[in-house]
Amino acid sequence: MKISTRFSDAIHLLAFIHIYKGQIPLSSETIAGSIETSPVMVRKLMGELRRAGLIETTHGTPDPKLAKATDDISLLDVYLAIEKEKPLFQIDYKTNPDCIVGGNIQETLKEYYNQAEVAAKAKLNSIKLSDVIDTILVKQKEKDAFKREIEQ
Amino acid sequence: MKISTRFSDAIHLLAFIHIYKGQIPLSSETIAGSIETSPVMVRKLMGELRRAGLIETTHGTPDPKLAKATDDISLLDVYLAIEKEKPLFQIDYKTNPDCIVGGNIQETLKEYYNQAEVAAKAKLNSIKLSDVIDTILVKQKEKDAFKREIEQ
């Protein structure tokens, strides 16, 4: 199949809206240009973020807004908006039920996988969109400073 | 993102070897019957587990052995043997480098994603193959007891 970057793209989208709001028109076309994906994909992601209460959009108007402060949106909020109930670690449910291992491995791993998944989610919940945006802006400043340096 | 069922199947394989060792011949055919996959897949997984030092096999002989005690093999050991460097959360590397967001999102998310990944891995490292096997055996005993009950 193909590896999904939807979570990564959704964070990109939110940061983009916050950083470029008021600067350029925020159409799905414009946003898609930054993510380098299709406008349809952007609109689909925005639909999921809207239903999760993270952004507000108006039908027909290219002007999405964040529905909350950037320090009130965690990466877990975004993850859940996009990935929903999808487990982080995939369990093989097609095993031989008549075997001691095949018949009990699912229930067993479900417990242990969940512990690891919760640990990751707790960490995602501690990271806010504001952290991501701050880091992006710092990295950009560093790039600009280095660029000026080698130009002299 | 997301992990295939190979991780799940590898744990299955190790538990199967431990539980059925000496009881039945442990050919890739037999093991594949419990996982409900192909013998070739089993041999591939066994190859990776062998190279990671978790099992010992002999070419031509259907008799794999665990290379360590079951409480000395953690789920993280198995995960790393199978998934190697593969990140738990996928970053979209194809974004517009001329955009502030598109040009810095990868480096930014790499840091934060890694924090979440480490949290999950630390938890996986605390769970041992012995825990998995104990849980499987307890669940089987419970099944057997319940089955006897409704038969009377």
Added chain:
DNA sequence: TTATTTGTAATTTTTGTTATTACATCTATT
């Protein structure tokens, strides 16, 4: 030396992801 099995490579099949096409619906402007 023969049957069985492992170890691997190469190829095909399967399946989830992304891209594309199409269009109804809404907004804003004239």
Added chain:
DNA sequence: AATAGATGTAATAACAAAAATTACAAATAA
């Protein structure tokens, strides 16, 4: 109110990674 430009969504095609299959050399054990 008519038009241009946008969103929201469904349906379909194209694509890419995983799993299954096929094939066979090399090793073991009888």
